[in-house]
Amino acid sequence: MCSKPVPREPLRRVAVTGGTHGNEMSGVCLARYWMQAPGELQRPSFSAMPLLANPAATAACRRYVGRDLNRTFTSAFLTAKAHPDDPYEVTRARELNQLLGPKASGQAFDFILDLHNTTANMGTCLIVDSTHNVFAMHLCRHLQLQSPELPCRVILYQLTGEESYSLNSVAKNGMALELGPQPQGVLRADLFTRMRALVAAALDFIQLFNQDAAFPAFEMEAYRTLGSVDFPRTEAGDLAGTVHPQLQDRDLEPLRPGAPIFQMFNGEDVLYKGASTVYPMFINEAAYYEKGIAFFQTEKLMFSVPALPALAPAPGPAP
């Protein structure tokens, strides 16, 4: 669990990154649009910088060209000596670390909001590193309150004890938006509009914080990753079945022991053998076949988030 300190200064250096995965089109198109028309990302106390994180993968409309960029921001990759055979994304991660970091340094950006899509039926998800990240949890709460009619779930994606590896981990603070379902390489208007509204609301929250707002404590539900389950496969590694129709599209709904999880090509059902109810997520996500993941198991927990105090008030009234 990473416990980020609550910011004691206004957040001035904020980046909004899209195209970290080059075929997740909401972020790709928003980043490109804002790079031409950055006014939408301005607030009175700061201007967020739009950035296309993986231009080569975006040009090829692929998740990545060499390796998954969003798994490459570890100290091993960022501090190793550059080599001509480094995959493109290793080089790009170092560039981004120079531009937005260096990671874990005082020079790093204050906040990175990283934009993602999934082919899974995840709706709107907010991915944070830890509920101990009080600032990010208050931002999540703010986003949830913007459109209370739409589910907007908080995900603790990183496994306990894992080193952070995502793009937003380069900044002092950050989070990812994950919207689905949307096929890779497709831009749906509904998700584009939704993501744009979420980014606007996130920048509004930072603006509120920067102008000395305080936020009370609250209780919040969040989903914490427990592990993952692979597809049934043949000895050669090919699929031998796929996600069961009764599990497909049921992301973050309860999965009870004994419920079907896979339908084999030979007609048999595979049942969930876990001992307790879990909440599966990223069910049948296209990008995870190669990672050996048919879905993640999560647990749903309630967390108490302490108040976010106001910044020290300015000596005089604002002009």
Added chain:
Amino acid sequence: MCSKPVPREPLRRVAVTGGTHGNEMSGVCLARYWMQAPGELQRPSFSAMPLLANPAATAACRRYVGRDLNRTFTSAFLTAKAHPDDPYEVTRARELNQLLGPKASGQAFDFILDLHNTTANMGTCLIVDSTHNVFAMHLCRHLQLQSPELPCRVILYQLTGEESYSLNSVAKNGMALELGPQPQGVLRADLFTRMRALVAAALDFIQLFNQDAAFPAFEMEAYRTLGSVDFPRTEAGDLAGTVHPQLQDRDLEPLRPGAPIFQMFNGEDVLYKGASTVYPMFINEAAYYEKGIAFFQTEKLMFSVPALPALAPAPGPAP
């Protein structure tokens, strides 16, 4: 319009091809499964051959690695002298032409059934070259009657006068199944089951024909391609908007003059300026962004399909 002669002999050499596009997973997984367990493709009068059409693209989980295989079965590609710089799919098209053709020759396979998916909300579509292809139209009718509760539309994809270029054009006769919506690289159980049932019903129809069944004339609705419409783009070629929420997922429903078709990133709507109602298809298909196609326009027409006569009856009763 290509007017295929009605077969005068039983169809013995039949192929079922998947993975012509390597990230359309229903066909990829069915072909792989049947190559291990071909019994499902046996009928009393023939055994259909399962085939993975584009193994390199399938291994990479991409539509193609060099160029779109399913646009490569033209005489220019098939008859040109081989060159070391030929894209993989040009070489593969020639291999498939040797195996299943040669195209337009007496040695060609009797029938190819080619399996496809789309990210668009097309439901079940049957793609044939022409309503003058009496055998294929009767097969379409048979498939429609198998599950009358599900829409199963007949598409005349090829533009009038265009040379045939698809894999199934290599055989004496053929058609493609197109099922959606399914993201690229994802295998949904519902579409897998549906495609498997359609293939079984198609083989059953060929078996009926081979055992001297006759089929009466009928009237049939079909959608004929008129042309295509590109996304709104910036001068640099980037998207400047996307498919309007009121058009998204409305494949093969009427689109009337004045209805919105695109939502621009600046908030404006683009209206359909055509003079008459059309039936859009492949709306927001991921693979067509690079082809400059946001959707195809089709017209819905009624066709009279003549009777399909029985093969000459065998001299004596079947054993």
